[in-house]
Amino acid sequence: MKKIIKQSNLVWVDIEKPSEEDIQFLKNRFKIHSLTAKTIIPSIHYPDLDPFRNYLFLILHYPHYKENKEIKILEFDIIAGQDFLITTHQEDIIPLRTLLDACHASKTRKDETMGKGTGYLLFSVLSTFLKDILEKINGVAADIDKLESGLFSGHEREMIKEISTLKMQIIDIWRIVEPQRMIFESLRATGVNFFGPDYKHYFNILHRTHRRIENGLKGAKETVEALEETNQILVSLKTNETMKILTLFSVIFMPLTLLASIWGMNTNFLPFQATNRDFEYIVLIMTGTFAGMLFYFKHKKWI
Numbered sequence: 001m002k003k004i005i006k007q008s009n010l011v012w013v014d015i016e017k018p019s020e021e022d023i024q025f026l027k028n029r030f031k032i033h034s035l036t037a038k039t040i041i042p043s044i045h046y047p048d049l050d051p052f053r054n055y056l057f058l059i060l061h062y063p064h065y066k067e068n069k070e071i072k073i074l075e076f077d078i079i080a081g082q083d084f085l086i087t088t089h090q091e092d093i094i095p096l097r098t099l100l101d102a103c104h105a106s107k108t109r110k111d112e113t114m115g116k117g118t119g120y121l122l123f124s125v126l127s128t129f130l131k132d133i134l135e136k137i138n139g140v141a142a143d144i145d146k147l148e149s150g151l152f153s154g155h156e157r158e159m160i161k162e163i164s165t166l167k168m169q170i171i172d173i174w175r176i177v178e179p180q181r182m183i184f185e186s187l188r189a190t191g192v193n194f195f196g197p198d199y200k201h202y203f204n205i206l207h208r209t210h211r212r213i214e215n216g217l218k219g220a221k222e223t224v225e226a227l228e229e230t231n232q233i234l235v236s237l238k239t240n241e242t243m244k245i246l247t248l249f250s251v252i253f254m255p256l257t258l259l260a261s262i263w264g265m266n267t268n269f270l271p272f273q274a275t276n277r278d279f280e281y282i283v284l285i286m287t288g289t290f291a292g293m294l295f296y297f298k299h300k301k302w303i
Contacts, residue, residue, distance in 0.1 A: 005103050007114035012121060014100055015088045022088075030055075030084055040088050043075050047180045051190050055081035056122075058183065061176045062093050062129065063136060069165060071172035080122045080194075087125065095132035099125060119195030123202040126184075130209045133177065137216040140170060144223050151227065156234045163228045170221050177213055184210040252293050256286050 002022060005012045015022050023037050036050070036057050048059040058078040063071045076089035076096060087096060103110040113124045143166055147159065184207045191203040259282070271281075 003100060003104075005100070005110065005114070007110055009083050010085075010114050010118060010121065011083070012085045012100075012103070012114065013087070014096070015086070016092065017090055018088045026079075026086060030079070030081065030086065032079060032086075036079065040077055043090070047183050049183045049186050049190060051194065055079050055084075056190065056194055060129065060180060060183065062095075063133065063173045063176050064091070064094070065136075069169065071169055073172070073176055078122065078125065080118055082118060082195075085118050085121050085125070093129075095128045096125065099128045117195070119191065119199040120202065122191075122195075123199070123206065126206050127209070130206065130213065133173070134209065134213055134216070136173065137213055137220065140166065140173075140220050141216070144220060144227070147227055148223075151231060152234070156231050156238060159231050160235070163224060163231060167221075167224050167228065170217060170224060174217050174221065177210070177217060181210060181214065248297060252290060252297075255289050255293070259286050259289065 001016045002025075003014045005014075013026075018040055020041075023040060026032050026040075027034070027037055031054065033052055036052070039057075039059070044059050046059070047061060048057075050057040056079070058080070060076055060078065062074045062076060064074050066072055074089065074091050074093060076087060076093050079086035079088075089096070099113070103113055114121050147162060147166065150159065184203075187203045188200070188207055192200045
């Protein structure tokens with residue numbers, strides 16, 4: 001599906017699920033290089049910035065949340081010339097669609113986004129893309145705060161899954177963000193060389209935003225690892241406490257079991273055997289043994 005927006009001599013072409021016919025249209029209309037044309041359709045698992053004589057070619061990746069909160073990595077490509085911008089992608093890229101729909105719906109927004117040339121339009125697209133990722137990082141930070149507040153609520157085992165899920169989200173976003181560092185570092189020089197020194201400030205803003213995302217991810221990763229470690233300690237303590245109680249009860253009942261076994265022996269010389277109150281005496285001995293062991297454990301502060 002192809003969408004085209006025009007503003008003066010600037011044209012923005014967005015293509016979702018590009019076909020061979022779309023690629024041929026780009027080659028004929030915008031004179032894109034055959035190497036670029038071959039790269040658009042197959043998925044590329046690494047970001048790239050390739051300057052050509054009449055345009056810049058960028059390959060970026062976007063973290064898309066699926067319904068189960070897992071992250072799917074979506075690729076989208078940008079071809080930025082002096083009077084055109086081309087965006088291609090196989091699936092819906094939400095921040096890109098949001099900006100595109102806003103320019104379609106509002107002439108004011110279109111003039112604001114496209115009225116300052118391709119360099120500013122490229123900045124707007126990349127800025128929207130980075131801000132969307134930054135919002136996801138803020139969402140991760142909010143989830144971390146919820147986990148932290150519930151850390152000592154007594155649901156340590158249930159939190160293991162939540163912490164693991166959040167940790168995987170951070171790792172998946174990091175796999176997307178970290179390799180794109182070189183793109184935004186290179187744009188500070190390549191973008192200025194192509195579009196002119198007036199755009200230096202804009203590309204510096206993009207680089208700083210990307211650094212904020214990286215720093216936010218690093219902080220989230222360290223915090224989640226600390227929460228995971230603390231939660232694991234709490235689980236271990238609770239398990240150890242349970243094992244301690246079970247062990248103490250086992251030790252307490254061992255002599256009682258021994259006494260019961262002794263008086264259960266088939267002999268003629270057991271104590272109290274000839275009395276009418278033998279059962280009461282045996283129970284009294286076992287109760288005294290039980291109380292004595294409890295007193296001893298309490299004295300040793302084992303319970």
